[in-house]
Amino acid sequence: MLSVLASIHGAIPSSLSISLWLKSDKGEVTFLVDLPDECERSFLQELQDVYPGCTVEPESERDDHTTEQECWNTELRVSPDVLSLLTFDQFVDETDNRSLADPVSGLLSILKSGRAGRVVPAIRLTIQPATRRRVAAAERVLRRFHHRFVVDSLQSTYLRWATHHLALYRVLAAILFRFVARDALPLESSAKTDLKLFQCRLTVFVNVPIGQKQLAERRLIEMAGAFGRFTNATVKIHRFKPAQRERDKRAFLLSPREVATLWHPVTESGDAVSRVERPMFRELEPPVFLTSNKGTVLGRVKFRQQKNQFAIDEDDLRRHMLAIGKTGCGKSTFLLNVVSQQVESNRGIILIDPHGELVDDVLSTVPKNRTNDVIYFDASDDSVVVGFNPMVGPIGADHTLVADGVLTSFKNVFGFDEGSAPRLLHIFRNTLLTLIGTRHASLANVQRLLVDANFRKSAIANVTNKAVREFWLSEFGQWNERDRTQYIASLQNKLGAFTTNERLQRIFDGDRKGIQLREVMDQSKILLCNLSKGQVGHDASTLLGSLLLSSLQIAAMSRADVAEDERPDCTVLVDEFHSYLSDGNTTMADALAESRKYRTSYVLSTQMLEQLDSATLAGVLGNCGSTLCMTVGPRDAEVLAELLGNRLATDDLMNIPKYHGYIRQLVNGAPHTFSMTTLSPPRQNRQRADLIRKVSRQRFGVPDQKQPA
Structure with a gap:
């Protein structure tokens, strides 16, 4: 604070003044400053340079007291003001004589009041640079005194x-x-020889309910007495008499060292001072080369007076992004803005939403020129069905990869792995490899292949994979009827929960036209998947999401037949992506590691990292180049504080206000951590959403025969 005052002394004329306040506001002590326009920018910039964690906000944003109150005040003065008060280097901690105590702690303690706001005490120290005439007079007094x-x-x-x-x-x-x-005698050390003196006025205030004069006088005496700690045998602080005329209340002189002792923000070392209002959100400085007009705008910088927008370019976004935060912290608003900008930039978008609300908001922001690009996949729509067959991959796709993707998705839903049910998965894998690549490639035909001998015989005749043919002709055929029935029944029981689901039957029907993920990516279409768990069911939503992610990875890798520069960018946003992963499921980690060269960017959102197994967590954190952290729990805060760096503590990540966050963003390939706020939600038009749903159903949906279209 001493350096702030020393620098500001020469920046403002002696006709202007600055008021430094200590004020109790609903039980917490707040530091306030009244500044003239001429020095506001320089003072605040200097203050935040020496106090990196200091948050500045306009005083008008605070709540005013609404109770009927009256204000009482009294002025104090230092006498004789040519000698020095006790300063901060003369205060010793009583518990440790080797360390200094914070001299302002006594003032903060006396200002504490109840949270109801019935009594509102305040201290104001008004300073302005002393005139040359006043400084010369003080020097003359000092010379004569000695x-x-x-x-x-x-x-x-x-x-x-x-x-x-x-x-x-x-x-x-x-x-x-x-x-x-x-x-004459030599000058004593207590004399003020600093030429950068301030003319000061010190006033204590108290707001009390009307008619409480005695309460007001008692609090004023207490606050005036608190300044006794700064006095010595020679220098005192006196109260002006109540009847003193205003023109007789002459300002007194203080040096920057004395002013800094009486008023300075409490630093981290002052944690012993209770009920001091401290910033909930620590602001971190952004890199100087952040851009706002290239790429996707992610939010606004939150650092001191900076509120400019910042963006991430396409190449950095291809290294993927993770957004984590508790429900209600503003993640959906962040994702909505990202999707809306991708839509307006004519890029390909795939959004997987397990709740449905984000998809509805995105539909309301799609511009007219992209109406025909939207594929609205609503898994709960019983009247018009948009089909999706995960067993039909892109042209030229490896059948083994397609089968592994479907198998991995069912393993996620079944809840077992190779160690717990090896024979069941062995049968299922060979069944999938038998059907994929044929006109019978559909999940509806899996059970038919297992129980219908004639159908199985005709399907095996078309199998070209020797290992698969050997399984059916040798291994499967050599099982006795009892064992075969037992093995098949176990798999049927697992698959039956989904193959008997009428909604999933209609979606997985191989004869229906529907979602072609390779076309979505190559033609920059907009695929919005509403997998609402409340309407579809938890298991069905999880299965659909897992199948979509597996098929998406296969579709992305199939773009290897196109030159990298000719592959259109496609952004995949997955809300609550942990829902589609299970222990040992490396689908997401593999996709993040391989998809960049296929021009596929992932933006993943989740509430808690604890919902991921250790392998998946390591893969996600290791492959997501950018990470946005909003309010998180204590365990996640420990992991993310180490990841984000920049001296962030776990408490910083657990107390982030709504729509605020810390982002570790790639900028030209290098990570930088800084504080930010989300953008305001884009304007929405619900009538446009209804129109887009209608157009999408007509173009990509098939009316269900059992339901009116």
């Missing part, structure tokens, strides 16, 4: 009169010096 007087007691009398606020006493002091002073 003379021998005829009587020793007259020396203190002269000092008291020469620094008196009334002009009459100052005249008497000059006469006294003329007749009783002798030779």
